[in-house]
């Protein structure tokens with residue numbers, strides 16, 4: 001679990017800086033600043049998990065890992081709105097849904113150190129989803145798109161997976177990702 005999470009954070013570092021390198025041109029200065037902050041958080045998350053893996057006698061690269069995050073990046077390489085719709089607003093939001101359960105699993109296994117690391121990550125990730133929602137809505141306004149239907153059509157076009165409940169509605173809502181975005185899509189599978 002710790003190795004899988006470290007791999008996700010490693011991918012998240014790349015994704016944050018890819019957002020800047022690929023989509024930062026002509027964007028407001030705050031866009032770049034915000035994703036640098038996200039990238040710095042992801043680097044810290046990766047470092048915390050790597051340190052924990054080392055403390056347990058393992059390390060990053062000791063186990064196989066899947067490439068789902070980067071596949072999502074490739075699928076949205078030409079479209080800034082689609083990248084924002086999928087990476088922070090689906091994949092990072094999914095992290096908010098599953099992390100509380102993972103924290104309690106570490107707690108019941110007696111690994112309080114790992115539980116604390118994940119709890120720290122969880123709170124940072126709420127702000128990453130919020131950053132994604134804020135910029136998605138900003139660029140929608142620029143192009144006179146209605147954010148919710150625009151999000152749905154981008155997700156249907158660019159996202160292969162399905163939106164799986166249960167959703168952590170309170171954490172999603174704290175990030176500005178309100179249920180009107182995702183409820184209908186989830187219900188339609």
Ligand SMILES: [Fe+2]
Pocket residue numbers: 009012041042045121125
């Ligand atoms: Fe992270």
Ligand SMILES: [Fe+2]
Pocket residue numbers: 012038042092124125128
């Ligand atoms: Fe993140």
